[in-house]
Amino acid sequence: MQTKVARLAKISVTGVVQGVGFRPFVYRLAHEHNLWGWVRNTSGNVEIEVEGDEETFENFIADLETKAPPIAHIERIETAFYPLKGYTEFKIHQSLSLEGEYQLVSPDIATCEDCKKEIFCPTDRRFGYPFTNCTNCGPRFTIIEDIPYDRLKTTMRKFKMCPECQQEYDDPLDRRFHAQPNACLKCGPSLELVDGNGNPIDGNDPIKATSDLLKAGRVLALRGLGGFQLVCDATNEKAINLLRTRKRRPSKPLAVMVATLEDIEKHCLVSLEERKLLQSPQCPIVLLRWKHNSSNISPAVAPNINYLGVMLPYTPLHHLLLKETDMPLVMTSGNLSEEPIAKDNEEAVIRLSGIADCFLFHNRDIFARYDDSVYMVENTPQAIRRARGYAPYPIFLPFKSKQILACGAELNNTFCLTKDEHAFLSQHIGDMENEETLEHFENSVELYKKLFRIEPEIVAYDMHPEYLSTKYALDAGSEQGLSLVPVQHHHAHIVSCLVDNKVEGPVIGVAFDGTGYGTDGNIWGGEFLLADWRSFQRVGHLEYVPLLGGVAAIKKPYRMSLSYLYTLLGEDFLLEDLPIRKLDLDELELIKQQLKRGVNSPLTSSAGRLFDAISALVGVRQEIDYEAQAVIELEMLAPNEWNELGLKAYPFSIVEHQGVRVVKLGELFNTVVQDVRNQTPIPSISLKFHNTVAQMIIEMCKLITNQTSINQVVLSGGVFQNRLLLKLATTTLQREGFSVLTHHSVPCNDGGISLGQAVIANFALR
Ligand SMILES: [Zn+2]
Ligand SMILES: [Zn+2]
Ligand SMILES: [Zn+2]
Known part of the structure; x- marks a missing residue:
């Protein structure tokens, strides 16, 4: 039976509960339930003291859990009871810093609907203001220097709030109550447009001026949330190629930002799951199937690729710029290939001056670099790159x-x-x-x-x-x-x-990737492991071949073709009539010597290299300028639709050697060569090859299961970003009665x- 006796409850809430509007939420909730006391942030949790009877507490705590702000995430609520202190009001107390205690920090969150309405509403005081935010959205991780999360411990401390902003900040019933980055046109950060040398460009509307430059085909560097982004018109091939040449990124796919979901649907097919992801508070780049025929986005954005990396605007600045330009924009990280993104204004001018014609600066400093996150949806959403919106959660x-x-x-x-x-x-x-x-x-x-x-x-x-x-x-x-x-x-x-x-194992682990150092000193990458959290045993792998010239073989897939062909089919194998790169006699002789002597040619069982070799052998890609390009282009050529039951596979065999099973690949290469010589269309070869790799996985898993009775399979490693392989392997394994685990929040690469x-x-x- 519940008592009506009043007591004092100390409630501790842990999780992502700071910087997400949690205290004002508690304040309002306490008022709703007529509970007096206080709430405060500490560096370990949010603490609440309230006085009331047990029934009211129960309802209050239920509401804490179910009605929490959209971006809060409660891990745990703990309650303890004490004698009354006699509170007569509910207050929000100063934050308390506790030695050694820590708090989860919210990732940066995409602009919420309320803030979006304000920046587009001509009568609102934040009309057109590019740094609008509230407790439900805006920068968090990128501006925080220490906990607890208070303005003084963020890069916003240099901006003193104007009376109107301060009033919002102090009002527990306001959407901006204790919104640490709260700001407006009068008191907050501002934009500045400068030329390629960092000299200011006159004018009072930097967004309009930026938009004009973009329309004229210029390349801009824009200081975003977690660093600079390089921006140009995504429909202008010349502008894109200019950006590519300057950034030294000849063909790696670039991401595109599009103003609205309706606009995205003009360019891409969007499933329900993909739509949810695009519109989520995390707002990642999502790899969508590109409608090449109806999209005016230039193919130069992602040459030879059927997918487009697309995101919606996620800051007010992006919203305003996309609205002003009224066109899709290439939005890629502001760096030279391989370097981290530039985040400070001066740094950007030094590092990006050869790339960008102009810079759109702002003066809200970025403390932590933060790239855009990338997701794909294959049945369920899977992280490809986990950054903005997710880390450091x-x-x-x-x-x-x-x-x-x-x-x-x-x-x-x-x-x-x-x-x-x-x-x-x-x-x-x-x-x-x-x-x-x-x-x-x-x-x-x-x-x-x-x-x-x-x-x-x-x-x-x-x-x-x-x-x-x-x-x-x-x-x-x-x-x-x-x-x-x-x-x-x-x-x-x-x-x-x-x-x-959240599975401990043991499982059959299929790890297919490009390169990983093995316990035998060889380069692994086509591995079958019996594994759990503690240990693993290598029970199978793809056949070893020499990685001809080490890194050179990764950059030049034709070297991998030669390595497989000569190793598996003999060094007299004739290449003449194959669409593989023609080499002069010197290079060919050098390669044969390397093979014979094993100079700078470690052995590899890499699945990535196997895909590379087939890609070069059938004439798709001989040299690459970004990671996995040969694999991706081979996948893209496979037909989009097929009848699963009609799928064929190339021959291969599995042999056992000292308790380890090895997939032998000689017959596979022999038959692919025949297909190429018979001028079998590349799409058919590609599909058949993908299915062959799926069959290798299934045959191997069956053998391992027979021996161990383990029938749960994990698919991991960068090769499983190949959707065709992932789909074929998953569905076939499931049909054979295996339970299959794939990646979700954690990248498989x-x-x-x-x-x-x-x-x-x-x-x-x-
Ligand atoms: Zn907001
Ligand atoms: Zn203000
Ligand atoms: Zn790996």
Whole structure:
């Protein structure tokens, strides 16, 4: 029976509850329920003290959970009861900083509908104001320097609020109550248009002027939420090619921003799930099927690709600019290829002056770099790049973790810091191939350590001795006397997917990617593992061939074709009538010598390289200028629709060698060569080859299941960004009675590696 006796309840709420309008929500809720007391942020949680009877408490707590602001995320509510203190009103108290305690930090959130209405409403005081935000939207992670989240600890502290903004900020019933980045035209950040040398361009409407430049085919650098973006007219091939030449990015697909969902549908097919993702508060880039025939977006945006990376505007500045230009805009990261994005005005002029004709600056400083996130939907949404809108929100672990720093891999690097049941998987850092990216990595590690009060006791890293992330781990770990745990690359892939699905294993892990250092010193990448969080056993792989010339073979897929053909079909194999790159006798002789002696040619079982080899062999792509280009272009040529039952496969065989099964590829290459010689159309070869790889996975999984009775399969590794392969493998495995786990919030590419490393390291030292 419930009592009507009044008591004092201390309520602690943890989760993403700061910077998301949670205190005003509690304030309003307390008033609704006639509860007196107070609410405050601490660096560990949100604390509430209220007085009332048990029934009122129950309703109040139920409402806390069900009516919380849209971007809040409650992890836990704890309540304890005490004698009354006799409160007579409800107040919002000063934030309290607690030693060692930490708070989840909200990611930056796309402009909400209310703010959007205001910037387009001529009578509103924020009409046309590009930095409009409220407690439901706007910058968070990119401006926060420390917790608790208060204006003084953000880059907004240099702007003093005008009386009107201050009033909104102080009014618990206002949408902007304690909105830390609150600002308006009178008191907040502003825009400035400058030329390529950083000299101001006169005029009083920078957005209009920017729009005019874009319409004239110019390339602009715009200071966005988490760094600079390079912008040009997406319908203007000349402008796009100018951007490509200057950015040294000849053909890698560029993302496009389109004003509204209706406009996106003119260019792309959009499913229900994709629509939800596009319009979500995270507002990622979504890879959509491109309607080439009805879209006026230039093919130069993504040459030879059937998908377009599209996003909606996610800041008021983007909304205003898209409205003014009235055309789709290329919106890509403001960097030279491989470097991190520029974030400060002066830095941008130095680094991007050869790329951008003009710069659209603003003076709200960016503390953390933040790229746009990328998703694809194949049955369910899957992260390809996890950054804006998602990080630093943690991945929840189904166990309490030690404090660990996992340093990730090389390409698409992320790091991961763990504490309690939180895995703070960092935003996309980039390809760790230069000093600038390493510096960005180091600064970001320090920021996360500070924000989440983490002092790692263990450092986990990839076994590849040459990765910068490995070198960093070894240096930092030995300097600070931390335990060092090397983790095998493909084990980390499989565990990242297990954690993404909250499954412990053991499972059959199929890890298909480009490069990962193996325990035998070879380059793995077509792996079948029995794996769980703790350990793995390699039970199968694709046949080894030499990676001819190491990195050269990755950049030049025709070298992989030669490696497979000569290794599998004999060094007298004749290339003459094949559409593969014609080599002069010297290069050919050199390659044969390399093969014979194994000079600079480590063995590889990489699935990515197998795709590369087929792509070059059938004449699709001989050399690449971005990662996986040959694979992607081969996939794009496969017919879009097919009858699953009518699918054919090339022959291959599986042999067992010392307890490890190996997929032999000689018959496959032999038959593909015959098809090419018979002038079989490339789309048919492509589809048949994709199905063959799916069949390899199925046959191998059947053999492993027969031996182990494990019938849960994990598909991980960058090769599974290939939707055709993913679809074929998943549906066939399911038809054969396997349960299949694929990625969701964590990328299947190397962006997920650090999470897998952290979890494995946590159990390695038990
Ligand atoms: Zn808003
Ligand atoms: Zn103001
Ligand atoms: Zn990998």
